[in-house]
Amino acid sequence: MMKHRIIKLELATVAATAIGLLVVLAVGYLSWPMVKGAPGIAIGTAVAALVAIGMRSRLESPPSIVASAIGSTVACFFAIASAEMLPPGSVQWMLKGGIYGACFGIPVALILGPIGLIVKPSINRPQ
Numbered sequence: 001m002m003k004h005r006i007i008k009l010e011l012a013t014v015a016a017t018a019i020g021l022l023v024v025l026a027v028g029y030l031s032w033p034m035v036k037g038a039p040g041i042a043i044g045t046a047v048a049a050l051v052a053i054g055m056r057s058r059l060e061s062p063p064s065i066v067a068s069a070i071g072s073t074v075a076c077f078f079a080i081a082s083a084e085m086l087p088p089g090s091v092q093w094m095l096k097g098g099i100y101g102a103c104f105g106i107p108v109a110l111i112l113g114p115i116g117l118i119v120k121p122s123i124n125r126p127q
Contacts, residue, residue, distance in 0.1 A: 005061045006095045010113045012055050012063035013071070017109040020048030020072030021079060021101055025094045028080070032089030048072030065114035075105020 024044040028035040035043060049069040055061035079101030086093040 006114065008059065008061035009063060010110055012059055012061065013052070013067050013109050013113040014106055015056060016048045016052040016068035017075060017105055018102065019051045019073035020044040020046075020068070021075040021098060022103060023047045024076045025079060025098045028089055029091070029094050032083075033058050035076075035080060035081045036088070037080070040080045041073055044072045044076030045069050058062075064113050064115040067109050067115050070112055071109025073105075075101040075106045077101070078104045 021044055024035050024040050024047075027043060028040060034040070048071070050066050052063045052065040052068040056065070079097040082097035082100045083089075083093055086096055
C-alpha cells in the first residue's frame, strides 16, 4: 500500500513540475522578454508550487510542494539557459529547450518527491 502511495505522490510531484515548465515555455514563446532570466524562473517556480498546493486538497497522496517548486526551478533554469544555443522564444526553443530543462528538473523532483511524506507531529495524533 505504501508503494502505491509513493508512486502517486511522485507522479503528482512530477506533474506539478512539468506544468510549471510548460507555462514558462508558453509564456516565453508569446513574449520572450517576460521569461528571460530570473522572472522566468520565478514564474515556473510559483506556478509549480501553486499547482501542487491545488492538488493537495484533491489527492489522497498529495505532491510535495517543495519538490515541485525546486524541480520546476531547475527545469526552467536549464530551459531558459538553452536560449543561448537556440533562437529564444521560438518553437525550436520551446521543444528542445523544454526537453533539455525537463531532463534536469524532472529527476530533481523525483528525488525530492518523498519530502511530501514527511508529516509534522500533531498534538491530537497518538504517537
